Every structure is written in structure tokens, then in C-alpha cells.
Amino acid sequence: MNRVEEPLLSVSERRIATRLCVDAPLGAGQTVGLAPQQAHYLRTVLRLSTGADLALFNGRDGEWRARIDALGKGWASLAVIDQRRAQQPEPDVWLVFAPIKRARLDFLVEKACELGAARLLPVFTQNTDVSRVNCERLRANCREAAEQCERLSVPEVAEPTGLRDLLADWPADRHLLVAAESGHAPPVAEALARAREQAGGRAGVPASAAPWAVLVGPEGGFTEAELDALSKLPFVTAAGLGPRVLRADTAGIALLACWQAWLGDGDARPPFRG
Amino acid sequence: MNRVEEPLLSVSERRIATRLCVDAPLGAGQTVGLAPQQAHYLRTVLRLSTGADLALFNGRDGEWRARIDALGKGWASLAVIDQRRAQQPEPDVWLVFAPIKRARLDFLVEKACELGAARLLPVFTQNTDVSRVNCERLRANCREAAEQCERLSVPEVAEPTGLRDLLADWPADRHLLVAAESGHAPPVAEALARAREQAGGRAGVPASAAPWAVLVGPEGGFTEAELDALSKLPFVTAAGLGPRVLRADTAGIALLACWQAWLGDGDARPPFRG
Numbered sequence: 001m002n003r004v005e006e007p008l009l010s011v012s013e014r015r016i017a018t019r020l021c022v023d024a025p026l027g028a029g030q031t032v033g034l035a036p037q038q039a040h041y042l043r044t045v046l047r048l049s050t051g052a053d054l055a056l057f058n059g060r061d062g063e064w065r066a067r068i069d070a071l072g073k074g075w076a077s078l079a080v081i082d083q084r085r086a087q088q089p090e091p092d093v094w095l096v097f098a099p100i101k102r103a104r105l106d107f108l109v110e111k112a113c114e115l116g117a118a119r120l121l122p123v124f125t126q127n128t129d130v131s132r133v134n135c136e137r138l139r140a141n142c143r144e145a146a147e148q149c150e151r152l153s154v155p156e157v158a159e160p161t162g163l164r165d166l167l168a169d170w171p172a173d174r175h176l177l178v179a180a181e182s183g184h185a186p187p188v189a190e191a192l193a194r195a196r197e198q199a200g201g202r203a204g205v206p207a208s209a210a211p212w213a214v215l216v217g218p219e220g221g222f223t224e225a226e227l228d229a230l231s232k233l234p235f236v237t238a239a240g241l242g243p244r245v246l247r248a249d250t251a252g253i254a255l256l257a258c259w260q261a262w263l264g265d266g267d268a269r270p271p272f273r274g
Numbered sequence: 275m276n277r278v279e280e281p282l283l284s285v286s287e288r289r290i291a292t293r294l295c296v297d298a299p300l301g302a303g304q305t306v307g308l309a310p311q312q313a314h315y316l317r318t319v320l321r322l323s324t325g326a327d328l329a330l331f332n333g334r335d336g337e338w339r340a341r342i343d344a345l346g347k348g349w350a351s352l353a354v355i356d357q358r359r360a361q362q363p364e365p366d367v368w369l370v371f372a373p374i375k376r377a378r379l380d381f382l383v384e385k386a387c388e389l390g391a392a393r394l395l396p397v398f399t400q401n402t403d404v405s406r407v408n409c410e411r412l413r414a415n416c417r418e419a420a421e422q423c424e425r426l427s428v429p430e431v432a433e434p435t436g437l438r439d440l441l442a443d444w445p446a447d448r449h450l451l452v453a454a455e456s457g458h459a460p461p462v463a464e465a466l467a468r469a470r471e472q473a474g475g476r477a478g479v480p481a482s483a484a485p486w487a488v489l490v491g492p493e494g495g496f497t498e499a500e501l502d503a504l505s506k507l508p509f510v511t512a513a514g515l516g517p518r519v520l521r522a523d524t525a526g527i528a529l530l531a532c533w534q535a536w537l538g539d540g541d542a543r544p545p546f547r548g
Contacts, residue, residue: 107381114524116516149518182547189535242390242534243542244423250388250527257528258535260516261463268517273456 016065016084018046018054019147021154026061030080031069039076042068055084059153062087085271087152091264092211094119095256096176098218099130099160100248108249109138113145113155115256116264121213122160127220133160150271163226167233174211176236177259179251181221183231185238188255192262195237199263212263214255216248290339290358292320292328293421295428300335304354305343313350316342329358331420333427336361359545361426365538366485368393369530370450372492373404373434374522382523383412387419387429389530390538395487396434401494407434424545437500441507448485450510451533453525455495457505459512462529466536469511473537486537488529490522 024032034042042048050068056078057063063085066078095117099105112120120142122133138157146154170176175195178185185191199210215230222230230236241254260266298306308316316322324342330352331337337359340352369391373379386394394416396407412431420428444450449469452459459465473484489504496504504510515528534540 110521111524111527114518114520115528116518149520151518181544187535187540189540192535240540240543241531242538242540243544244388244390244425245544246388246423247384250385253385253524253527254389254531254535257515257531261461261466261528261532264516266461266463266514266516269514270455270517270519 016053016055018042018048018052019063019150020054020056021143021147022056022058024058026056026058026064026080026083028064028080028082032056032066032078032080034076034078036074039071039074042076043071043073053081054078056080057152060087063152085152090118090151090153091116091260092118093256093259093264094121094174094211094213095155095252096121096123096166096213096215097252098123098125098128098216098248099133100219101130104247104249105130105133105138106141108252109141110145111249111253112256113142113151114149115253116151116260117155117256118153119156119158121158121166123163123166123215124160125163125218125226126223128218129220130218135159164229167229170233170235171211172235174213174235176230176233177212177214177255178230178236178238179214179216179241179246179255180227180238181240181245183227183238185240188239188241188258189262191237191239192258196262210263212259214252214259216252216255219248290327290329292316292322292326293337293424294328294330295417295421296330296332298332300330300332300338300354300357302338302354302356306330306340306352306354308350308352310348313345313348316350317345317347327355328352330354331426334361337426359426364392364425364427365390365534366392367530367533367538368395368448368485368487369429369526370395370397370440370487370489371526372397372399372402372490372522373407374493375404378521378523379404379407379412380415382526383415384419385523385527386530387416387425388423389527390425390534391429391530392427393430393432395432395440397437397440397489398434399437399492399500400497402492403494404492409433438503441503444507444509445485446509448487448509450504450507451486451488451529452504452510452512453488453490453515453520453529454501454512455514455519457501457512459514462513462515462532463536465511465513466532470536484537486533488526488533490526490529493522 052068055063056066062083064083065081069079070077095112099122135157142155294312296306326342329337330340336357338357339355343353344351369386373396409431416429
């Protein structure tokens with residue numbers, strides 16, 4: 001069966017189960033080599049062999065269909081066939097988070113990637129009781145989650161920094177939405193509705209127009225001094241998330257979900273679906 | 275130091291770190307015995323001893339301050355002192371979900387509890403590849419998450435059922451919000467804004483007025499037949515969650531977060547905060 005000749009509209013052809021993120025440039029006729037783990041994954045976990053199709057993306061050139069030309073122990077060579085999707089602009093929203101314990105952090109990072117965070121920034125606050133962050137692990141998690149959720153990009157993972165330094169260097173035009181469990185913060189629905197109105201009144205519009213970030217503190221919360229400093233910054237919007245005290249990971253996921261729904265690309269639909 | 279005499283307004287007194295859910299009725303002057311694991315937790319994990327204060331709730335009588343009267347190996351006796359919060363009505367939103375693998379299910383259940391789901395209903399769909407659900411484990415997770423997030427109730431965990439049976443017995447007045455990754459579903463912001471308008475136009479209002487549920491399918495998605503059946507039901511509202519294909523757990527958490535923000539108790543603030 002020559003899959004190349006099939007129309008892109010047939011259901012079986014339109015959904016390619018295996019998606020891989022690569023570093024190489026992608027274009028018709030190009031040959032792409034895979035990293036050893038990726039080749040191992042195709043050969044040993046998925047048990048694919050020569051001739052199988054998969055989808056490739058690199059965060060710059062959109063998504064391409066490719067075919068396995070040769071596959072060995074720890075290496076693979078792929079032929080890039082045709083473009084499935086062009087690269088598109090994505091919402092410019094960062095997640096700034098105080099590091100938490102590993103299992104919860106892995107989860108938060110996966111969810112943040114699925115929910116379209118463009119950049120993840122670990123930040124040390126006074127009550128943060130995790131002292132090290134394995135950024136390479138977070139990057140690998142991001143890559144895997146991006147492959148899984150059909151994103152065309154992988155969130156960038158910044159090196160950890162202190163909250164004070166982060167705020168001192170903060171780009172003035174980037175709004176910062178902070179989950180506030182105390183004080184007089186408006187409910188998140190109200191805060192986002194106001195932002196949407198200011199940005200032009202329609203969901204999806206501000207995604208490209210205004211850069212945003214969401215910030216969640218550590219399990220112990222921010223200190224009074226930190227909250228005080230945050231509340232004085234002109235780019236900060238505080239928002240409440242209801243009467244329950246959310247864990248840090250839950251707060252981050254909830255804020256991102258609400259942000260995407262009201263200010264991000266909640267209007268868009270997944271690709272290749274009926 | 276006699277903590278009973280202290281005003282409820284001092285910060286250190288207002289926040290009691292340890293909260294436990296008990297089955298016994300709660301009222302001033304009552305004596306409450308703890309389950310063996312709870313007594314073990316107080317004694318061995320938290321290293322509390324006689325005279326320490328904690329907060330108790332049972333889902334019916336609000337939250338009460340209690341003091342450890344006696345504590346032994348696997349048993350504890352508490353004296354209930356005074357009420358910290360009266361029981362309050364909570365949003366009537368269920369989470370209906372196809373069972374997923376254990377680590378993700380634990381996570382989903384914890385998050386659903388934090389996000390205020392009143393009831394969790396595991397449902398088997400055609401593509402569900404997990405065949406058993408340990409409901410007792412889910413109930414224990416719910417209890418722990420409720421203690422942690424300062425809820426006054428613990429979500430009820432229903433016994434698993436099939437999707438067809440569930441829908442056949444569905445209460446007609448309960449709206450069902452379904453995460454749809456294909457088809458012409460409106461974005462979740464639009465679906466919720468419409469529902470809010472129909473319910474009276476203000477966040478928080480429908481929480482007590484209209485019962486809701488959110489439904490997420492298994493990792494493999496719903497089948498065409500299931501989607502077809504769902505789309506014909508008068509109580510179903512389909513909603514899209516943007517262009518990325520979310521895992522089942524992410525979709526459930528995102529829907530609950532958005533629902534609470536726009537139709538639930540997103541307006542309320544956590545108790546005992548400045």
C-alpha cells in the first residue's frame with residue numbers, strides 16, 4: 001500500500017498515532033536522523049519497522065509526515081514526505097511556579113504543556129522547600145507531552161531564579177496573573193473578563209496581542225512581604241480561585257485552563273478531527 | 275497556654291494546620307474517637323500529644339475546633355470545643371469519568387476534590403481499557419484531599435457503571451458538560467457564558483439553582499456511536515477546550531476549573547485568610 005498517494009482526508013490517514021519532536025529542519029525530501037532514545041522507542045516499544053509513517057515537528061516548520069527509511073539499534077533514518085500543518089502562532093503565556101516535589105512537578109509540567117504554556121519558569125520563593133530543579137527532566141517531560149497533545153511547539157524551560165530577581169527583570173508589557181488565596185483579589189472570572197474587555201472583547205484576540213504569565217506560589221504560600229511586593233507591581237493581576245485552598249499544582253493548572261478559555265486559543269479546535 | 279481563651283482573630287489561632295474528617299456528629303462538649311489510622315497519623319506522623327488543637331468536619335455540622343484529650347497506640351479521644359464555620363451549601367457539580375491508570379486517576383480524584391466536585395462517578399465506555407476501579411481507594415483519596423483543601427464535605431464516590439446505563443437513568447434536570455475534541459462544539463468559554471446567562475447572569479447564582487456534571491472520556495476518546503448518543507440528549511452541552519488534545523485527566527480538571535470559575539463558587543474566598 002502506497003500511503004503517500006492517499007488523500008489527506010481519509011480518517012485513517014489523517015490521524016498518525018506517532019508524533020516525534022526533532023531538532024532538524026523539516027522540508028519535503030529531507031532526511032532526518034533520530035536521537036538514540038527515539039529510535040529505540042520506535043523499534044522496541046512501538047515495534048515499528050521500515051516503511052511506517054509518523055509525524056514530525058520541530059517548533060519552527062510545522063508538522064510533517066515522514067517515513068522510516070532505515071531503523072537499527074539506536075539509530076533511525078526518516079524521509080520527510082509532505083507537510084500536514086503549517087507552523088502557527090501560539091498564545092504567549094508563561095507559567096511561573098515555585099518548585100514542588102518531583103511527582104507533582106512532573107504532573108504540573110505535563111499539564112502546563114497540554115494547556116499551552118509557552119515557557120516554564122521555576123522560581124524560588126521564601127517558603128519554597130525544594131532546593132533543586134532538574135531542568136533537563138522538565139525539558140524531556142515537555143517534549144513528551146508536546147508530542148502527545150499535538151502541539152507544534154515545546155515549551156521552553158528557563159533556569160530557576162529567585163522571585164525578587166525575576167520581578168526586577170520582568171518585561172513591563174507582560175501581564176502577570178497571580179493566584180491569591182488571601183486578600184481582596186477579584187474572582188478569576190472577573191479578572192479575566194476585564195482583561196478580555198480591555199484587549200478587544202473577544203476570546204482569542206489577546207493571545208497574539210498581549211503577553212501574559214501566570215504565577216503560583218509554593219505549598220506554604222507566599223510570605224506577607226512577597227505578596228506586598230507583588231501587589232505593588234503595575235503588571236500584576238491578582239485573582240481568586242474560590243473557597244477551597246488549592247495545592248500549588250492545582251492552582252497552576254486551573255489558572256492556565258481559565259486563561260486559555262478566556263484569553264487564549266480556547267476557540268480553536270484540535271487538528272485532523274471530524 | 276490556654277488556647278480556648280484566645281480570640282479567633284489572631285492569625286496563629288485562626289489557621290489550624292491539622293484538619294480531620296470524622297463520621298461522628300460534631301457539637302460543643304462532645305467527645306469524638308478517631309479511626310486507628312487517624313490516631314496513628316496524629317501520634318506518629320505529626321507527633322502531636324494531649325492538649326493539641328485540631329479542626330474536625332463531617333460534611334454535615336460545619337467545622338469544629340477540637341482538642342486531643344487522650345492519645346494512644348491506634349486510638350485517640352478528642353473534646354469538641356467550638357464551631358469554626360457553619361456548614362454551607364456547595365456547588366452541585368459531578369465529575370463523570372472513564373477510569374484511567376492508577377497514578378493519573380489518583381491525581382484526577384485529588385484535583386476534582388480540590389475543585390469542588392460533589393460526586394465522582396466512574397463510567398465504563400467502549401474505549402475504556404481499565405476494567406476495575408478501587409472505589410475504596412478513591413474514597414480515601416477524596417477524604418485526604420478534602421482535609422487538605424479546607425472543604426467542609428467529602429465528594430461521594432459512586433460505584434462504576436456503564437455509560438449507557440448512566441445516561442438511561444440520568445436526572446433530566448442535571449446539565450451534562452462534555453469535553454469534545456471533535457465535531458462542532460462551541461468553546462468552553464462560550465458554552466459557560468451562555469449557561470450563566472440562562473441561569474441569571476451572575477457567577478455563583480447557578481451553583482445552588484442548577485445541578486451540573488462534567489463528563490470526560492477515556493484516553494482513546496468516545497466512539498462515534500457514543501458521541502452520537504450523547505449529542506442527542508437534551509441535557510448535554512458539548513464544549514471545546516482549544517486546539518491541543520488533552521489527556522482525560524487534564525480535560526476533567528480544566529472543565530471543573532472553568533465551571534467553578536463561571537458557574538460555581540469562584541466568587542467565594544478561602545476561610546480564615548487575611
